[in-house]
Amino acid sequence: MTTSLETSAPTTGGRRALALAVTALVFTLLLPPAGLALSVFAFVVAVRDLRLLNRARQGIGMATGAVVLSTLAFVLGAVTTAFQLYFSAELNAYTECRKGAGTVAAQQQCSDQLMRAFEDKLGMAWPASVPAPA
Numbered sequence: 001m002t003t004s005l006e007t008s009a010p011t012t013g014g015r016r017a018l019a020l021a022v023t024a025l026v027f028t029l030l031l032p033p034a035g036l037a038l039s040v041f042a043f044v045v046a047v048r049d050l051r052l053l054n055r056a057r058q059g060i061g062m063a064t065g066a067v068v069l070s071t072l073a074f075v076l077g078a079v080t081t082a083f084q085l086y087f088s089a090e091l092n093a094y095t096e097c098r099k100g101a102g103t104v105a106a107q108q109q110c111s112d113q114l115m116r117a118f119e120d121k122l123g124m125a126w127p128a129s130v131p132a133p134a
Contacts, residue, residue: 014053014063017046021069028077032084036077042070090117094133107134 020042028035046066053060084091094117097110111132119126126132 012049013059014046014049014061014066017042017049017066018062018069020045021066021073024070024073025076028073028080032077032080035073036081039070039073039077042066043074046070087118087121090114090121093117 020038024035024039024042026035027038046063050060050063050067053063091114094110094114097113098107101107101110111134115126115132
């Protein structure tokens with residue numbers, strides 16, 4: 001016979017989950033794959049806290065915010081990671097070009113080269129309202 005593991009409502013009221021979700025969002029902006037992994041962890045902790053707080057009839061505002069933020073971080077991280085993977089060759093070529101560019105004209109040439117590479121890969125013209133990378 002096994003005994004069930006009793007867990008009590010978190011005394012932090014979801015603050016830990018919210019802190020993890022905010023951290024996941026920041027990591028997503030700085031290092032998307034790390035933010036992606038951290039957002040999954042933050043979501044799991046937030047859902048766990050949400051269920052425990054709901055059972056204990058305590059405030060669920062912070063845990064709900066953590067679920068929303070971790071979901072936002074996950075979506076943003078997934079889109080950014082997919083973008084980086086899809087355009088990895090073009091972005092690497094741009095980075096190498098910028099390393100060797102010693103003049104403003106050479107840097108502009110690197111930006112033009114990147115724009116042409118995006119246009120070739122996507123099969124459509126670069127939008128006129130979107131500025132070229134500097």
